[in-house]
Amino acid sequence: MKRLYLFIIIFMTFKIGATASNADSALVEHTSIDQLTMLEAMRNPALHGSGYRTPFSQLSLGIDLLRQSQAFVLEKGTGYTLPYIKVDTYHHLNDRSAVWGSASYMTGKQHNVKWNSTSDYDLLEPYVLADTAGGDTHRERYAISGGYATHIARWQLGAEMLVRAEQEYRDRDPRMRGIVTDLTMRLGGGYDCGNYRLGAAVEANIYKQTNSVAFYREEGVIPEYQMTGLGTEYSRFSGDKRSLYYDGGGLALLLHLSPADHNGIYGDISLDEHRYHRKLAEFNSMPLTDLYDEHVGGTIGWKRQTASNRKMASWAHVDYTRRTGNEHVGGTSDARYFPVIACLTMYKQHLFDAHTGFLYGKGKWSAMLKAGYRSSNEKYVYPRRQMDFSHVYGGLLGQCFLRPSGKLLLTMDAHASLYFKTDDKLSLPVANMSTPFIQLMQHKHEYASANYTDLGAKVRADLAWKQSRYGLFAEAGCSVTLCSTREHATLIHGSVGITF
Amino acid sequence: MKHHILYFTLIVLVLTAAACAPVEDDIFTTARVTVAAGDETVITRVQAQAKLTNVNTRQVLSSADFEGPSVTVELLRGAYQINIEGVVTCQQADGQTRMRQFRCQSDYAEFVRDGVNDITLNIIFLD
Numbered sequence: 001m002k003r004l005y006l007f008i009i010i011f012m013t014f015k016i017g018a019t020a021s022n023a024d025s026a027l028v029e030h031t032s033i034d035q036l037t038m039l040e041a042m043r044n045p046a047l048h049g050s051g052y053r054t055p056f057s058q059l060s061l062g063i064d065l066l067r068q069s070q071a072f073v074l075e076k077g078t079g080y081t082l083p084y085i086k087v088d089t090y091h092h093l094n095d096r097s098a099v100w101g102s103a104s105y106m107t108g109k110q111h112n113v114k115w116n117s118t119s120d121y122d123l124l125e126p127y128v129l130a131d132t133a134g135g136d137t138h139r140e141r142y143a144i145s146g147g148y149a150t151h152i153a154r155w156q157l158g159a160e161m162l163v164r165a166e167q168e169y170r171d172r173d174p175r176m177r178g179i180v181t182d183l184t185m186r187l188g189g190g191y192d193c194g195n196y197r198l199g200a201a202v203e204a205n206i207y208k209q210t211n212s213v214a215f216y217r218e219e220g221v222i223p224e225y226q227m228t229g230l231g232t233e234y235s236r237f238s239g240d241k242r243s244l245y246y247d248g249g250g251l252a253l254l255l256h257l258s259p260a261d262h263n264g265i266y267g268d269i270s271l272d273e274h275r276y277h278r279k280l281a282e283f284n285s286m287p288l289t290d291l292y293d294e295h296v297g298g299t300i301g302w303k304r305q306t307a308s309n310r311k312m313a314s315w316a317h318v319d320y321t322r323r324t325g326n327e328h329v330g331g332t333s334d335a336r337y338f339p340v341i342a343c344l345t346m347y348k349q350h351l352f353d354a355h356t357g358f359l360y361g362k363g364k365w366s367a368m369l370k371a372g373y374r375s376s377n378e379k380y381v382y383p384r385r386q387m388d389f390s391h392v393y394g395g396l397l398g399q400c401f402l403r404p405s406g407k408l409l410l411t412m413d414a415h416a417s418l419y420f421k422t423d424d425k426l427s428l429p430v431a432n433m434s435t436p437f438i439q440l441m442q443h444k445h446e447y448a449s450a451n452y453t454d455l456g457a458k459v460r461a462d463l464a465w466k467q468s469r470y471g472l473f474a475e476a477g478c479s480v481t482l483c484s485t486r487e488h489a490t491l492i493h494g495s496v497g498i499t500f
Numbered sequence: 501m502k503h504h505i506l507y508f509t510l511i512v513l514v515l516t517a518a519a520c521a522p523v524e525d526d527i528f529t530t531a532r533v534t535v536a537a538g539d540e541t542v543i544t545r546v547q548a549q550a551k552l553t554n555v556n557t558r559q560v561l562s563s564a565d566f567e568g569p570s571v572t573v574e575l576l577r578g579a580y581q582i583n584i585e586g587v588v589t590c591q592q593a594d595g596q597t598r599m600r601q602f603r604c605q606s607d608y609a610e611f612v613r614d615g616v617n618d619i620t621l622n623i624i625f626l627d
Contacts, residue, residue: 234556234557235556235557235558236555236556236557236558237556273520273521275521292521292522294520294521322521324521324523326521326522326523326524327556329556329577329578329579329612330555330556330579331579331610332579332608341578341579341610341612342524342577342578342612343522343524344524344527344576344577344578345523345524345525345527346527381525381527382527382528382576383559432559
């Protein structure tokens with residue numbers, strides 16, 4: 001399988017590279033922070049196809065390192081070391097059609113993961129398998145994606161597919177293993193209506209994960225908990241039930257409006273619904289829990305681009321996510337078959353995020369200012385547990401393109417952001433909880449409701465040869481996150497590669 | 501164009517409705533546990549502790565609030581183990597009223613229906 005993906009990477013590198021062009025304008029267009037205002041629109045493949053004027057391809061070899069002095073989220077560990085190889089390409093086939101794609105392979109380590117023996121924690125939490133021991137895990141990920149878009153008269157049509165295959169495992173007890181397959185397909189359309197472009201797209205996702213934990217040393221066996229939210233566990237199926245799988249997927253609807261000439265009002269609305277069912281493999285696929293993730297997001301903004309390459313944009317964005325967890329109540333067993341006698345909604349989380357932003361760019365530099373508010377309200381219904389927190393935040397992002405010599409182009413990015421706690425609450429039935437679970441929840445609350453300061457910078461140097469479509473690049477970046485708990489995190493990124 | 505917008509809005513509404521998570525907020529129900537000692541013995545009063553252990557969560561509910569031979573408990577829907585121990589005052593077939601120690605238990609009882617879920621347990625006298 002590895003060979004197949006590497007073949008795809010090499011094939012794409014040379015096949016697309018042979019017809020691509022290399023220009024500074026392409027690099028600026030594809031890496032500029034101006035593109036951040038178009039991220040949601042780019043989920044519609046029809047609009048992605050007309051999103052860039054210039055072709056751009058890049059093969060990169062890089063590494064991401066994260067080190068935290070104390071795990072901010074225990075379930076995600078104290079950091080990672082993740083080298084990768086990746087190729088991205090965007091190419092116009094002719095005046096009407098465009099193709100794009102990417103292929104990547106990543107392998108590395110996640111350090112000191114605790115209270116989590118399941119992959120994709122962000123997606124599946126709180127319904128994960130967990131233990132108190134944890135340890136480092138090895139990660140390996142293959143990802144490929146590809147899309148095609150064309151336009152016929154005033155209509156644009158596009159399709160895109162993204163595939164991710166990932167495995168995470170530990171080679172010491174407790175030996176967790178999670179094998180993930182994640183497939184996303186998008187179909188989109190756009191229509192030019194006067195000076196405006198209307199877009200609509202649907203997205204479908206299929207998600208699978210098989211997850212298990214094994215112990216090779218019998219005397220070292222510890223219980224694996226089927227976590228059910230805010231420090232609760234499904235006691236009946238915790239302990240020695242260590243083989244399960246997740247079956248999920250979802251749908252999304254994306255609507256978009258933008259001015260065709262980059263001058264005017266723009267906006268988008270997205271509706272997403274994903275559901276993940278956790279099932280016990282060793283008990284005839286008995287359903288344990290269902291997680292429903294419903295999201296609605298909207299942006300309304302205004303942008304302007306002048307002939308002298310002065311850019312301005314201002315926008316307001318709102319996200320609301322409701323996460324609901326249902327627990328299946330197992331009846332009496334019959335030959336390892338448990339009938340489900342009831343289904344109860346026990347876990348609820350409401351996430352809200354609203355921010356307003358302003359972007360200004362002139363020539364080779366751009367700056368973005370953002371200020372917002374976010375909150376999380378999490379509840380386990382019975383016995384009642386609650387954890388709430390909210391932050392106000394602000395951030396400044398700057399980018400500058402410099403050309404010290406004819407062959408060299410420097411791209412410099414810097415950012416600073418601040419998250420300040422406005423409210424927090426933790427309510428637990430401590431008398432009925434064991435000490436490890438109390439410590440888990442206290443840690444979770446302490447870091448979720450802390451103040452954060454994030455500072456970072458990144459430099460990228462692109463070296464181009466005259467009369468050649470190929471170029472070399474090197475990129476290095478570092479960011480430091482300071483937490484009010486007197487802990488910190490350092491993220492280092494480095495990559496080298498070729499552009500074509 | 502108006503028709504297109506209308507159809508599109510309709511599709512959005514149908515998709516939104518179909519995508520809503522099934523929420524079951526009615527998580528509690530009522531269990532009424534009655535102790536019985538056979539046809540020839542009438543139970544007049546029970547002084548006992550009823551323990552109901554949720555099979556899935558291992559949460560334990562206790563109640564000593566007997567009314568006649570029954571105790572009523574508000575609990576989470578689910579499967580329970582029931583254990584009752586205490587003293588019962590009963591009128592026997594010969595007309596005598598006696599106070600006797602008893603115990604009764606059930607390894608599995610489902611309390612998932614709306615309204616009152618009834619279960620009757622037979623007493624084992626310990627004296």
